[in-house]
Structures are given as structure tokens and as C-alpha cells.
Amino acid sequence: MSNKAYIQLDGVTKKYSRGGEELVVLDALDLKVPEGDYVALMGPSGSGKTTILNLVGGLDIPDSGKVSVADTEVANMPKSQLPAWRARHVGFVFQSFNLLPVLTAHENVMLPLQLTPLSKSERKIQADFALEIVGLSDRASHRPSQLSGGQEQRVAIARAIATDPDVIIADEPTGDLDRNSADEILQILDRLNSEMGKTILMVTHDPAAAASARRLLKLDKGTLVSDQTREGA
Amino acid sequence: MAFPVRLALRHILASKTRNGLTVLAITIAVFLLCFLLAVVKGIDAGVRSASATRLVTQSAVSLFVSLPMSYQPKIDAVDGVVLSSEFRWFGGYYQDPSNFFPQFAVNQNRFLEMYEKDIEIIEGPDGITGPGARAAVQKALNSDRRAAIIGVGLKDEEKYSFKVGDTVPIVPAIYQRADGGSWEFIIVGIFRPLKERIPDKVMYFRSDYLNTSIESGEAIGEIAAGVYYINIDSGDIGDVVASTIDDEFLNGPQRTQTITEAAFASFFVSAIGNLPLFLGTIGGAVLFSIFFSVVNAMLIAGRQRLKESGILQALGFTPLTSTFLLIFEGLMVALIGGALGLSLAVGTEGLVQDLFGANIRNYKIDSNLMLLALATSSALGITAGLSAGIPFLGYRPTEALRSMG
Ligand SMILES: Nc1ncnc2c1ncn2[C@@H]1O[C@H](COP(=O)(O)OP(=O)(O)O)[C@@H](O)[C@H]1O
Numbered sequence: 001m002s003n004k005a006y007i008q009l010d011g012v013t014k015k016y017s018r019g020g021e022e023l024v025v026l027d028a029l030d031l032k033v034p035e036g037d038y039v040a041l042m043g044p045s046g047s048g049k050t051t052i053l054n055l056v057g058g059l060d061i062p063d064s065g066k067v068s069v070a071d072t073e074v075a076n077m078p079k080s081q082l083p084a085w086r087a088r089h090v091g092f093v094f095q096s097f098n099l100l101p102v103l104t105a106h107e108n109v110m111l112p113l114q115l116t117p118l119s120k121s122e123r124k125i126q127a128d129f130a131l132e133i134v135g136l137s138d139r140a141s142h143r144p145s146q147l148s149g150g151q152e153q154r155v156a157i158a159r160a161i162a163t164d165p166d167v168i169i170a171d172e173p174t175g176d177l178d179r180n181s182a183d184e185i186l187q188i189l190d191r192l193n194s195e196m197g198k199t200i201l202m203v204t205h206d207p208a209a210a211a212s213a214r215r216l217l218k219l220d221k222g223t224l225v226s227d228q229t230r231e232g233a
Numbered sequence: 234m235a236f237p238v239r240l241a242l243r244h245i246l247a248s249k250t251r252n253g254l255t256v257l258a259i260t261i262a263v264f265l266l267c268f269l270l271a272v273v274k275g276i277d278a279g280v281r282s283a284s285a286t287r288l289v290t291q292s293a294v295s296l297f298v299s300l301p302m303s304y305q306p307k308i309d310a311v312d313g314v315v316l317s318s319e320f321r322w323f324g325g326y327y328q329d330p331s332n333f334f335p336q337f338a339v340n341q342n343r344f345l346e347m348y349e350k351d352i353e354i355i356e357g358p359d360g361i362t363g364p365g366a367r368a369a370v371q372k373a374l375n376s377d378r379r380a381a382i383i384g385v386g387l388k389d390e391e392k393y394s395f396k397v398g399d400t401v402p403i404v405p406a407i408y409q410r411a412d413g414g415s416w417e418f419i420i421v422g423i424f425r426p427l428k429e430r431i432p433d434k435v436m437y438f439r440s441d442y443l444n445t446s447i448e449s450g451e452a453i454g455e456i457a458a459g460v461y462y463i464n465i466d467s468g469d470i471g472d473v474v475a476s477t478i479d480d481e482f483l484n485g486p487q488r489t490q491t492i493t494e495a496a497f498a499s500f501f502v503s504a505i506g507n508l509p510l511f512l513g514t515i516g517g518a519v520l521f522s523i524f525f526s527v528v529n530a531m532l533i534a535g536r537q538r539l540k541e542s543g544i545l546q547a548l549g550f551t552p553l554t555s556t557f558l559l560i561f562e563g564l565m566v567a568l569i570g571g572a573l574g575l576s577l578a579v580g581t582e583g584l585v586q587d588l589f590g591a592n593i594r595n596y597k598i599d600s601n602l603m604l605l606a607l608a609t610s611s612a613l614g615i616t617a618g619l620s621a622g623i624p625f626l627g628y629r630p631t632e633a634l635r636s637m638g
């Protein structure tokens with residue numbers, strides 16, 4: 001074993017050029033997240049939160065610095081191998097759910113399982129199980145348009161965990177939800193972390209969501225300005 | 234069902250109106266393609282079956298101007314000419330103007346000799362069939378001025394059902410009878426064409442029946458030969474013989490134009506010049522415009538799919554997945570349209586054959602045409618899917634996810 005943290009960013013810089021002007025989104029950022037941690041990331045809009053999540057999930061690559069997840073150098077991986085790596089190790093949850101509207105809840109959950117070597121019946125069992133975890137077995141055949149926002153987000157979480165990834169990346173998962181639905185989502189994330197040992201990296205503006213994480217990071221203009229671990233966590 | 238197939242089908246069903254219209258457009262395009270190609274092929278078959286050792290001498294003025302009878306000996310005297318035979322358009326109909334089939338006045342003996350290898354006499358008087366039928370029919374033709382032979386199509390088609398021994402009245406369009414009545418012909422033989430260019434719904438009768446009736450005042454019209462069909466020694470001398478004949482009649486009374494039977498056959502069905510090229514151009518233009526409307530429909534589908542491409546990539550699919558999905562959808566829509574268009578073409582084959590009648594006898598949606606139709610629709614669908622799906626590959630996954638599509 002290396003002495004690296006489970007998720008580790010070393011001197012990560014990410015820039016975008018917009019209209020000839022260079023925008024430094026992340027500036028030599030360092031971050032260590034041990035396995036099984038549950039981290040909430042807060043910060044003003046445009047401070048680079050989503051960019052961090054994308055880098056960890058291998059959807060984006062840094063201009064300089066290293067991103068490693070479970071001993072894998074994500075940024076150095078050939079582009080062609082990133083999707084397969086992502087399918088095995090990372091589950092994404094988005095603010096706007098991002099379910100495919102033409103598929104049922106169950107079919108949405110089945111999507112990432114198509115990329116696994118599991119048999120058809122094994123896939124179905126895992127999809128059923130994932131829906132059971134989020135408490136939506138009875139809505140398996142519903143389309144997203146037939147579900148409430150909270151239910152959609154629960155399906156999205158089921159989809160994110162269907163392949164049993166180590167890391168869950170959630171970008172404002174309660175941002176579009178009412179308080180009750182948001183609390184349900186937070187309870188599910190909490191169970192995924194405490195009972196199933198998932199490492200969770202969650203961006204949020206919601207103080208209640210931040211309070212349910214074990215650790216709270218604050219980001220401003222591409223640099224971490226605060227790192228607190230919750231009492232008793 | 235495999236996941237990509239299911240997702241693609243769901244997308245197709247999710248945009249029923251757009252995809253329905255695309256299917257309709259492809260249906261029409263493929264039907265037109267089949268129709269036009271079958272017409273062109275039918276014409277071509279007729280032209281290609283034309284003999285290389287046969288010329289046709291017609292009036293240089295127009296096909297509708299008859300050449301004089303006196304030309305025949307002069308044509309026969311030209312070096313390289315083996316045999317000539319007059320063909321004169323009669324243009325009547327049976328009972329009702331809608332029952333139209335061509336009738337030609339010919340010299341029965343010259344005609345039979347010239348067409349020895351072009352038609353097969355399959356039935357003669359008293360039920361005679363087989364090799365003896367030809368001689369029996371020739372004898373019968375020579376023994377009655379009103380005798381005529383018909384193509385087998387006039388026997389097979391129900392509304393005619395002509396038999397050997399029948400007396401068939403034909404209402405004249407050009408050669409009116411003094412009594413205002415019909416001409417009567419007696420069927421003495423039935424033939425099957427051995428060449429594509431010869432119609433099977435056609436009647437040949439004795440030109441002297443026409444000529445003596447005009448002479449005696451029983452009928453009104455001009456005694457003439459129509460056009461001359463000419464058998465020559467070899468195809469190599471066609472040009473020389475043709476110009477010799479045309480030079481012969483340079484000073485009238487009718488100037489002539491002598492062309493090969495192939496040229497004549499293609500001209501006869503295509504009074505507007507190069508019909509195959511014309512039809513091909515129409516077909517090409519139709520396909521071209523349909524092609525762009527299909528590509529456009531797929532591009533719209535593609536633009537609405539960028540976000541999905543981002544989501545799929547976040548789940549671990551490659552950007553190619555979305556490209557393949559769109560290709561598959563394009564292919565499905567195009568093949569459904571193609572299959573419908575093809576079914577329409579096959580379903581209306583008989584109807585179109587009836588409509589064309591003797592003009593284009595070989596209108597057929599054959600297996601080559603079917604393959605071509607399906608291959609064309611597949612290519613159309615794949616190309617449309619590609620043009621919609623390729624742009625995905627130019628986006629980073631984060632850009633795709635941030636898009637509104
Ligand atoms: N693909 C891109 N092209 C240009 N600018 C981008 C791109 N992605 C993000 N940005 C910019 O980078 C900054 C950080 O974005 P992001 O990480 O999404 O912020 P947030 O903290 O709100 O999630 C923002 O100013 C955003 O406009």
C-alpha cells in the first residue's frame with residue numbers, strides 16, 4: 001500500500017481561457033480524502049467546486065498537478081481508458097438528477113450495469129437491490145416524468161451505486177429539492193457512507209447537507225480556505 | 234432486448250411526429266427510386282434486346298409521316314440489305330378507347346421472315362401448337378386478307394381474351410371506313426415475343442387489307458408503308474447502309490432518317506429525348522432533397538442528445554456510444570421507411586404494369602432493385618446518423634454535461 005490518501009489532489013491547477021482571457025479556476029490545489037470519508041464542499045458560485053468533482057471523476061483533466069483515486073493516477077490515464085475506470089470506481093449524482101427521460105427508473109439504474117461483466121440476471125438483481133436501498137422498488141417501472149423530484153434523485157442515487165463504486169460524487173444533490181425530499185436524500189447518503197463505506201464527495205450550498213457530512217471544506221477562488229471535521233464524526 | 238437497441242427505440246418512439254415524417258419522406262423517396270429505376274430498366278431492356286443487324290428507316294420529318302410503298306424496292310437494292318418489311322401504325326381500339334393496344338399493318342410474309350427469331354408462334358389454326366404452328370399460321374395469313382396474329386398478352390388479359398378463330402372488331406382512329414363501322418380481323422395465330430422490345434399486347438395484320446380497302450373506296454386514307462424495318466448483313470456496316478439509304482431519298486418525295494433498331498426502340502418510348510437520363514435526374518434530385526431532410530431531422534435529434542451523451546459518459550460510457558445510438562436510430566428509421574417504400578413499389582407493380590401496358594413491358598421490381606432500395610436506405614440512415622453523431626466526439630464530457638440539450 002502507498003501512503004497516499006484514497007482521493008488525493010496534488011498542486012492541481014485548472015484554467016479556462018475565455019475570450020482570450022485566462023481564467024484560473026483551481027490554483028495549485030492540494031486535497032486529501034481518506035477512504036470512507038464523507039466530505040462536503042462549500043463555496044461561492046464559480047469558485048471551482050464542480051471542477052474539483054469533475055477532476056476526481058475523471059471527466060476532466062488538470063492543466064498541471066496530480067489527481068489520484070485509489071492509487072490510480074486519473075489525470076495520467078489514457079483518455080480511452082477513463083470511461084471504463086469511471087464505470088467501476090465512481091458514481092455521479094447531479095443537482096438536476098440527469099435521468100434519461102425515455103427510460104424507466106429500473107432501466108436508468110440498469111444503464112451503468114451494462115458496462116459490467118455481470119450476467120443479465122445478475123444485473124437485474126443489482127438494479128433491484130439499488131432501488132430497494134433508496135426505497136423505490138415500487139416505482140421501478142415509472143418514467144422520470146411520473147416521479148417527484150425527490151424520487152428522481154433517489155433513482156439517480158440508485159443508478160450511481162448500482163455498480164457498487166467506491167466513490168460517490170454528488171454535485172448539489174439537494175439543490176433542486178424541498179426540505180423533506182432533501183432530508184431523505186441526505187439520510188440515504190449518510191447510510192451509504194456509514195453502512196456501506198462509500199467515500200462521498202458532495203458539493204452543497206445547503207447548511208443542513210453540510211452538517212450531515214463528516215468534514216466540511218470551504219473553497220474560494222480556487223483555493224481551500226477552511227477544512228473542519230465535525231465533532232463526534 | 235439489448236440496451237442500445239432499447240434506448241434507440243425509446244428515442245424513436247419519443248419523437249413520433251418527427252420520425253413519422255422522416256419515415257414518410259423515405260417511403261416516398263424509396264418508392265420513387267424503385268419506380269424510376271424499374272422504368273429505366275424496362276426501357277433499357279427493350280433497347281438492349283434490339284438487334285444490331287436491324288435498321289429502321291423512317292421519315293426525316295416525323296414518325297407520324299408515312300414513307301411511300303415505292304421505297305421498298307430501292308431499299309432492297311442497297312448493298313448489305315438482306316430484307317425489308319413495312320410497319321404501318323393503325324392506331325385503332327377494341328370496343329372502347331381505353332382498350333388500346335398497338336396494331337401494325339405489315340406484309341405478312343416479309344414480317345414472318347424478319348421476325349423469325351424475334352417471336353415464337355405458339356398457337357395456330359385448329360389448335361396446332363409446337364414447331365408446325367409457324368407454317369400453319371403463315372398459310373392461314375395468306376389465305377384470308379383479314380387474317381391477323383396477336384401477342385399472347387391479348388389472349389391472357391381478361392378484357393381481351395382473344396382466341397384463334399375469333400373475329401375481332403377494331404374501331405379505327407386514322408383509317409375510317411366508309412360505312413362508319415369497325416374493321417374486322419380474324420385471329421389466326423398467337424405468338425410470344427422472344428425479345429424484350431416487342432410488346433406482347435399487339436396485333437399484326439396484312440397491309441394489303443388496308444390498301445385494297447382504301448383503293449376500293451371502302452375506307453379512307455393514304456396508301457403508304459409507314460416505316461421500314463431492314464435486316465442487314467452485319468452490324469459493322471450499319472452506318473454505311475443507313476447513309477446509303479438516306480442519300481437515295483435525299484431528293485424526296487420523302488427524305489428519310491435511318492437509325493438502328495436500338496436507337497429507334499429507345500426513341501419510340503422516349504419522345505422527350507433521353508428518358509433514362511431524365512428519369513435518373515429526377516430520381517437523383519428527389520433522393521438528394523430527401524437525404525437532406527433526413528440528415529436535418531437527425532441533426533435535430535442529435536442536438537437534443539448532447540446532454541445525454543454527457544450523462545452516459547459520467548456513467549462510464551464512451552462518447553462513441555451516443556454516436557452509435559444515433560447511427561442505429563437513423564438506420565432504423567431509414568430501414569422502416571425503405572421497407573415501406575419497397576412494399577409500396579412491390580404492391581403497385583401490377584397496377585403500374587397495367588398503366589404502362591405495352592409501352593414499358595418490363596417494369597419489374599426485381600431482387601436487384603429491392604437490394605438497391607434497402608442498401609440506399611441503409612446508407613441514407615447511416616450517413617444521417619453519422620452526421621448527427623460525429624459532432625458529439627468533439628465535445629469534452631464536461632461541456633456535454635453543461636449543455637442544455
Ligand atoms: N468548460 C468551461 N469553459 C469555460 N469556463 C468554464 C468551463 N467550465 C467551468 N468554467 C468556469 O470555471 C469556473 C468554475 O466553474 P465551476 O467549477 O462549475 O464552479 P462552481 O463552484 O460553481 O461549481 C466558473 O467561472 C465557470 O464559468
Ligand SMILES: [Mg+2]
Pocket residue numbers: 049050051171
Ligand atoms: Mg457547480
